[in-house]
Amino acid sequence: MSYSKFTLTSVEKNFQLQETMQNLFPTVKPLEMSEWLQQTLEKGSYLALKSEKARSEMIIAPILLEMINDRAISIFSGENLDIDPENGLNGECDFIISKVQQAYTIQAPILAIVKQNIVENNMGQCAAQMVAAGLFNQSENQPLETIFGCVTNGEIWQFLKLENQTIFIDNKKYFLDNLEQILGVLQAIIDFYK
Structure with a gap:
């Protein structure tokens, strides 16, 4: 079995997790995108982004790079x-x-991001990676109480949080046409660990 084989139900059953929906980021402040990100996404919009790989490279990766501010x-x-x-x-x-900062190997993972065409069908994969990130941190003597996750196809972003054996699913989805909100959520996650 690997991460992609998990459903949300099987993760909850196998790892004794509860599930609840709530607004995870009720006070998130939109974060203005840089000119670089705006230009990069505009250039990518002229391409046929039919595959997961193309959306990953042309939409998701630039958005994540923006967060290295x-x-x-x-x-x-x-x-x-x-x-x-x-x-x-x-x-x-x-x-x-x-x-x-600037690690060569994975250390202290805080956010797992799964890119998939159908966001709702891959919550289990994301939740399994969040569980794994928590276990990884424990094994490295860097336990973190909270791990975040996100399932996205580049256009739709669905965030999750794992805390105290509960998977919290954000009851709000974020859309690329409101990118400042997505950037605000990503910044809120980064700031959570400062």
């Missing part, structure tokens, strides 16, 4: 996080955000 995080793309293969917590992660 104060160099407080590291971004890992396509890295394996093999923390507990016997329980299916292994495989490649689309993106992992670490709270460690």
Whole structure:
């Protein structure tokens, strides 16, 4: 089993998690995008972004790069996080955000991002990666009470939070046409760990 095999129900059952929906970021402040990001996304909009890979490279990655504004995080793309293969917590992660500055290897992951065409169908994969990130942090003697997650196809962004054996699913979805809100949420997650 690997991350992609999990459903939300199977993650909850296998790891004794509860699930609830709530507004995770009720006071988020929109964050203005840089001219660089605006130009990059405009250039990408002229391309046919039909595949997950294309959307990942032309939409998601530039948005994440925008968040390195104060160099407080590291971004890992396509890295394996093999923390507990016997329980299916292994495989490649689309993106992992670490709270460690300019790290070469994954350290202190705080946000797992899953890129998928159908956002709702991949909450389980994201939740499994969040569980794995928490276990990874414990094994590295850097336990964190809260791990965030996100499932996105580039156009729609759905955020999650894992805390105290509960998966909180944001009852609000964020859309690319309101990118300042997405950037605000990402900044709120980074600021949560400062």
